[in-house]
Amino acid sequence: MTRRAPLEGIRVADFTWVWAGPHCTLQLAHLGAEVIRVESATRLCVTRLLPPYAKFEPGPNRSGYFNQYNQGKKSLTLDLKRPEALAVAKRLCAASDVVVENFAAGVMDRMGLGWDVLHGLRRDLVMIALSGYGATGPESTNVSYGPAQVPLSGMSSVTGYRGHPPMHVGVSYGDPTGGLHGAVAVLAALLHRARTGQGQYIDLSQWETSMAVLPEALMRFTMTGAAPERDGNRDPHMAPHGVWQAAGDEQRWVAIAVEDDAGFARLATLMGQPQLARDPRFVTLAARKRHEEALEELVAAWAAGEDADALVERLQGAGIAAFVSARNRDLAEDPHLRERGFPVTLEHPEVGAMMHLGVPWRMSASDSRVRRAAPCLGQDTDQVLRDVCGYGDDEIAAMRTAGTLA
């Protein structure tokens, strides 16, 4: 039986850039949608201009960031400041099932590609705007980037070491969180459309999706009037619960989470100090939480003498949740991830065969995978104009001469 892609036959006009929007359409590409990025050589996507560049050589097609989050998509270049390019964009939208954009609120309207216009061109269109603040409300015209969503959403005020300043989370978390919620909403709208024929417009605020994954902190405030304190890696329901430095290389850290008293007894045995499990300071979770600093010192002293990987193997062997604090190289070389086929190496026209991270899910009957490497700028312009928008070769050549396709 041939495996079909779940979104085979679904076309997405992708006006996104940076990360939130591209992360949304990446999911649709994994599922087999034909995702056509509308880009411009006159204003390049921010991530085409960011390192890491293959072999440190800059170039719009050489950025690992862009090439990670645009896998499986096509690229059409259009200079949308030109009216004749706008006509092309409209033809593309009319030929698409889904339009995705993540400009600041109002930008698509000003370009003449707002919902009212596009919905007029195609009644069953699904369109989603992923903006920072949403399409309505007094701050809707504010500018926002993914990294700023982490503090704006409240995540930073509760993330950090005890007694230290607020912290980021290491990545621009508002972007992928917004993008994934966007993909969920688009799929729900497509299911609705398939059953009713009705399209619709989706207004997504990255700020709001970032708060959607922060219910414990927000509800502690609404239920008790007090927000949680920053408390590092600790957890109110587990102890010990933290990340400790192992022997050797200073970057080798091990995360350990002990879930119950029996787990603590097994840890104490591994530590060569089984009596700790009978120590009144540590015998129950409540006691361990009261003496958490002393407990953490004992674990730190023990871990500091152990090899990180061997330590994790022994902890997992004893049924204790643990993992090294993985770095990029650890993930790239991880035999488990490789056996599962999560890192994907595909040939890219400019950077050659390059490894990227693939799809976090597997489907037993459907064809869900990374279908091709990220596109070079404008790589698919002619094909899309011809096969999707219905232009003839002469028209395409004329548009190129006129600068429409820049």
Next chain:
Amino acid sequence: MPDALEGIRVLDVGGGVAAGYATKLLADMGADVVKVEAPGGDPTRGRGPFPKGQPDPEASGLFLYLNTNKRGAVVDLAAASGQRTLERLAGWADLLVHDVHPTAMAAHGLDWERLHAANPRLVMTSIAPFGLTGPRATWKATDLVLWNAGGVATLNGDPQHPELPPLKAFGDQAAFQAGLNAAIPSLAALFARLGSGVGEHVEVSAQEAVAAILELTFEFWPYCGLVASRLGAKPIQPLCFMECRDGWIFVCCVEEHQWKQFVEIMGNPEWAQMDIFETRIARGANFDALQIFLQEWCATQSVQELYEAAQAHRVPFAPVSTMGDLVASPHLKTRGFFATLAHPTAGEITMPGAPYRLSATPWRIRRPAPTLGQHTAGVLAMVGVDASDAGAGA
């Protein structure tokens, strides 16, 4: 108005945040979701936060949030009768989502071959810490462990204090990422089923879901052979926290023109003209020096005024919001973001609301989360199971 997922039947056999959130997303868009709980109740009932800080399995904020719009049935999957009930429920359902650990799936009756045989149209989505296959499929994990295993924790920490550990984000973020990455293929499988008529088994690795959001970090290894860590600062700056006189602000100048605007807001100080701050990459490379100049100026400013000045110049600064700031935000109030609902035991509760607004099929809360076993009788009757044979622990 109709709901986007009206008529879609879902079973949530969760024990945590991942399956609970995946199915909440569907329930809040109109799917008919039945939450199957063990006789002792879902573990999140014990997690809180609780009104007045007093533990109460019927008033846990996390549980009440994750289970809006769901019906609840108690079924003891450890008992053979409970597993027979699950099989009947799987015959009713379009989709079953669970996050039972792979080593315990069979013991819970979550046998794909058997359920698929019972209902060929069923989609079953299994969320596991490290997936269902591979040498580490049986390894154990918690949220902290997954945030580290997926490579995000190592990026976060204080570069000035290398002795402090890699730091997790607040809350169950690995589980939320896994839940989102479960909802997407689950919906896609239902979409595919419209054409094929057959269901399928979806598996989600939480470790992979976390690694999938590494931003530009992962590629530093395949593209340049560089091992990334928190000590390798962000390549572009400023993109950092600054302390104002009345709180914290996030300074964000990702593009060159934004930096020029910020310099203007600061009154064009002489130091900003130095060569070492000329481009965003140079500012990243010389961040130690930049930070000192910026902090000195920001310490004299108020968060709200600086935020507004930056936004007026189209620069994407953000306040470091406290929970109180968010609940009081006029913008969020205008959009009606927070949802307040009456719960029979917890009283009036306020929680995060719609994460997206669909114009034709709005997100909405039709009922609060179920009390333990609230809908057991009705759910069992629906699939023709006798309550005495339900393994309901009653």
